Amino acid sequence: MTGERILMRNFDRPDSHTLAAYRATGGYAAWAKAQGMEPAAITEEVKASNLRGLGGAGFPTGTKWSFIPKGHTGPVYLVINADEGEPGTFKDRYLLERDPHALLEGMLIAARAIRAATGFVYIRGEYVEPWRRFDAAVREAYDAGYLGKGFDVVVHRGAGAYICGEETGLISSLEGKKGWPKVKPPFPAIKGAFGMPTIVNNVETISHVPHIIDRGGAWFAALGTRTQGGTRMFSVSGRVARPGVYEASVAITLRQLIDDLAGGVTGNGRLKGVVPGGSSAPILRADEIDVTMDVDGLRNAGTMAGSAGVVVMDETVSIPEALLVVARFYAHESCGQCTPCRESTGWIYKMVRRIVEGRGRKEDLDTILDVARRGAGTTICAFYDGAVGPYLSYIEKFRDEFEALIAK
Amino acid sequence: MPRLTINGKEVEVPAGTNLIEAARRVGVEVPHYCYHPGLSIAGQCRLCMVDIEKTPRPTIACNTQAVDGMVVWTETDRVKETRRSVMEFHLINHPLDCPVCDQAGECWLQIYYMKHGLYDPRMTDEKVHKPKAVPLGPHVILDAERCILCSRCVRFCDEITKTGELGIFHRGDHSEIGLFPGRELANPYSANVVDICPVGALTDRDFRFQVRVWYLDATKSICPGCARGCNIEVHTNRRRPHHAEGRRVARLKPRYNADVNRWWICDAGRYGYGAVDDKTRLRAPSRREGEAVADATWEEAIAAVAGTLGRLRPDELGVIASPRMANEDLFALRRVLERRGIRRVGCRVPPREPGDEDDILIRADKNPNARGAALLGLDGDAAAVLAAARARQVKCLWVFDHDLLASGWPEASVEQALRAVETLIFTGPNANATSERAHWVLPSAAWVEREGTYTNFEGRVQRFRQALEPLGQALPAWDILGRVLVALGAPAAPPRAERWFGELAAAVPAFAGLSYRSIGDAGQAAATGPA
Numbered sequence: 001m002t003g004e005r006i007l008m009r010n011f012d013r014p015d016s017h018t019l020a021a022y023r024a025t026g027g028y029a030a031w032a033k034a035q036g037m038e039p040a041a042i043t044e045e046v047k048a049s050n051l052r053g054l055g056g057a058g059f060p061t062g063t064k065w066s067f068i069p070k071g072h073t074g075p076v077y078l079v080i081n082a083d084e085g086e087p088g089t090f091k092d093r094y095l096l097e098r099d100p101h102a103l104l105e106g107m108l109i110a111a112r113a114i115r116a117a118t119g120f121v122y123i124r125g126e127y128v129e130p131w132r133r134f135d136a137a138v139r140e141a142y143d144a145g146y147l148g149k150g151f152d153v154v155v156h157r158g159a160g161a162y163i164c165g166e167e168t169g170l171i172s173s174l175e176g177k178k179g180w181p182k183v184k185p186p187f188p189a190i191k192g193a194f195g196m197p198t199i200v201n202n203v204e205t206i207s208h209v210p211h212i213i214d215r216g217g218a219w220f221a222a223l224g225t226r227t228q229g230g231t232r233m234f235s236v237s238g239r240v241a242r243p244g245v246y247e248a249s250v251a252i253t254l255r256q257l258i259d260d261l262a263g264g265v266t267g268n269g270r271l272k273g274v275v276p277g278g279s280s281a282p283i284l285r286a287d288e289i290d291v292t293m294d295v296d297g298l299r300n301a302g303t304m305a306g307s308a309g310v311v312v313m314d315e316t317v318s319i320p321e322a323l324l325v326v327a328r329f330y331a332h333e334s335c336g337q338c339t340p341c342r343e344s345t346g347w348i349y350k351m352v353r354r355i356v357e358g359r360g361r362k363e364d365l366d367t368i369l370d371v372a373r374r375g376a377g378t379t380i381c382a383f384y385d386g387a388v389g390p391y392l393s394y395i396e397k398f399r400d401e402f403e404a405l406i407a408k
Numbered sequence: 409m410p411r412l413t414i415n416g417k418e419v420e421v422p423a424g425t426n427l428i429e430a431a432r433r434v435g436v437e438v439p440h441y442c443y444h445p446g447l448s449i450a451g452q453c454r455l456c457m458v459d460i461e462k463t464p465r466p467t468i469a470c471n472t473q474a475v476d477g478m479v480v481w482t483e484t485d486r487v488k489e490t491r492r493s494v495m496e497f498h499l500i501n502h503p504l505d506c507p508v509c510d511q512a513g514e515c516w517l518q519i520y521y522m523k524h525g526l527y528d529p530r531m532t533d534e535k536v537h538k539p540k541a542v543p544l545g546p547h548v549i550l551d552a553e554r555c556i557l558c559s560r561c562v563r564f565c566d567e568i569t570k571t572g573e574l575g576i577f578h579r580g581d582h583s584e585i586g587l588f589p590g591r592e593l594a595n596p597y598s599a600n601v602v603d604i605c606p607v608g609a610l611t612d613r614d615f616r617f618q619v620r621v622w623y624l625d626a627t628k629s630i631c632p633g634c635a636r637g638c639n640i641e642v643h644t645n646r647r648r649p650h651h652a653e654g655r656r657v658a659r660l661k662p663r664y665n666a667d668v669n670r671w672w673i674c675d676a677g678r679y680g681y682g683a684v685d686d687k688t689r690l691r692a693p694s695r696r697e698g699e700a701v702a703d704a705t706w707e708e709a710i711a712a713v714a715g716t717l718g719r720l721r722p723d724e725l726g727v728i729a730s731p732r733m734a735n736e737d738l739f740a741l742r743r744v745l746e747r748r749g750i751r752r753v754g755c756r757v758p759p760r761e762p763g764d765e766d767d768i769l770i771r772a773d774k775n776p777n778a779r780g781a782a783l784l785g786l787d788g789d790a791a792a793v794l795a796a797a798r799a800r801q802v803k804c805l806w807v808f809d810h811d812l813l814a815s816g817w818p819e820a821s822v823e824q825a826l827r828a829v830e831t832l833i834f835t836g837p838n839a840n841a842t843s844e845r846a847h848w849v850l851p852s853a854a855w856v857e858r859e860g861t862y863t864n865f866e867g868r869v870q871r872f873r874q875a876l877e878p879l880g881q882a883l884p885a886w887d888i889l890g891r892v893l894v895a896l897g898a899p900a901a902p903p904r905a906e907r908w909f910g911e912l913a914a915a916v917p918a919f920a921g922l923s924y925r926s927i928g929d930a931g932q933a934a935a936t937g938p939a
Binding site for chain 2: 161163178183185331332333334335336337338339340342343344345346347350351354361363367374375377378379380
């Protein structure tokens, strides 16, 4: 089930981040090919690949590109989301560090498809080494003449806010403003960065593009499921024998990922729950892991593929304590713009903390569930819905653990 | 123009109209905090949710434009539930200190809780604490705990004044409004943020703790602070005279007028009413002989003034009218001038300092009715009148409002002119250096103590209403002039400002066809080209 490594094919080479190594393994050949293609043909190839956004939302990439208004004559921007802030996710950093030219080549091709002359790469502030590696690759690409001839890349470093990984929060931050998500409509493809049509794609998503152009959309589509093509990189952490980043088909099951790739559950060896797609994804119980890891497979299982950050918890893990960590995170990272999210992330954190500290009240659990449900879907961005995922699923699926703490 | 249906009522609205404004047109109020028609859309408070048919869940009305065929419901069960939830979120960290909050009584948290909240409180944890009683500038003070972070004040400073003093700092439920480092909220329009703050977060340092808002009466008026003629409300405190140290005018608030000032007024206008209740008010007619000043009755004063006007030759009489006088006053004055054939009349007096001006509201001309004076033919330069007085050609000089000694003219030459006349008459609401030299002082009512009209710099005639009784024995200037007119032998004078305006409209072509009724609350253009 592990199959061919595409994104990580060069990761084992110590010089994989250099232009020389990238070219030696066929790098920039896809860009040469794409230059002979009409922009619309590139988009069609990506549509045919069933590539879906790998940053979290899982939106079909080719479709997104096609939203750029026809006949727009001003600038169009390509923005790469390298903010990678979803807890449990650490894949994009590897791509920036170990194969930065794959991203640059993907950007060149994507920019041709959407007719962008400028690409911004928004790199998470804490990612110092990935930034250094990527920045060096940008300089190499300029020196080699890939960049600077109709397409320029601007590297922008974030300042440490989770919300700046949200598409429009990122755009606000890039524009020099507070990283507040923007009300939609207008959507970024119509009016994005600096008021211009903008496509925001994740690092991993765009790193796939050279391979799709090189080997064809149909090849890529065949690697995955009916509705999502290709492989993706799973960040596996928690109570497993071999935590790390694994590339596999999106059709792999969660059980295969844990047992076959990550070496199985450690701790007491018995699985309690798994968060399959970063902290915003609802938790799955041990008996719910025979699901494929593609966007629709996990959606049908009541959770989400998200950023493919897989957090494994064995039976020794306290779910209320895990929720406390998550609730603290969302209370700390809520941008504060929309009232339901700003107010209830803090409130829910206080209630969870009280429960974990043994000061819980009988009505607290129902209050948390009610507050979370009431706020869901009422905000500008998906941040709060991302917080509601764990609030609801941790309590609904492991209610006895919370009640035990309250009864004490 | 899209046609849509709101709560079963069809309405056609201009393209680009959002659902809050479209609902207003059919008399439906969509509750909201962050939306303000004069500012950009923020979409943050999440209160203005409505149901749109064929959309999966309630949508914010502020950021949704009306579309042809759209079917909107504002009172579905799930919309009401969403509102209740959003109200609860707005209030969980609110200090609920209404008993000591100036906003109480006009607070949208109170109003919407009663209309749309009414849940049982569930929040029992410690609330978030934030800075309180933080002065942001000369006029505005912040209580960050009361703030609901609607960002209206921030957007006002970014978009209207473009001064950008305010921001929202920190994140999550620790977010708070504040000043950028080194800044002060001291722009010329700063106190508008108090008006647009829907809660008690930003309050007015001048009004703070003075009087409860439910004791106030509101009267429609016009700001007399410059030639713009911003529409305002005068809020007066007649029911609790022991509050606010006896100040009868508690505050001025802007009143929306799409063509004049929209939602705003400047700080200079807002706080420019101090003279109404201050110690310089002239409360009774008075006569000065030498250094001795004695109160007189109106009968004595009118008889003396009319006697002087009647006794002297017209070219021995001079009048300096004022662009602070209402159209009605100026027209009554014109009748007096006509009756006695007085030609030495001026109105314009140069200010000592040139007035400030901007491209928002503030006009350099600090008089409310210069244009009205011009349309009435009374806008002559007063310098000639004063020169004639200095040359002892004028024996009686009647000055309205002006303090000539505080004008742009050299004080010594004014002093010389005032000393040269035999009889100096002063009419105005407040004492000044000129009135102190007058032989007769005829106190006039302040603008809030009477009704009348001003014509703004664009030729728009606007009404102001009476909010208070005149202080002491003061009378509206038109009344003083009417009495003089009768004493000079006229059969009668109009008994009300409205009747004076009727005579004015009949006599002066620019005002033809205008009446108090047609002017209404929003004003009406005089028949004239731009100045």
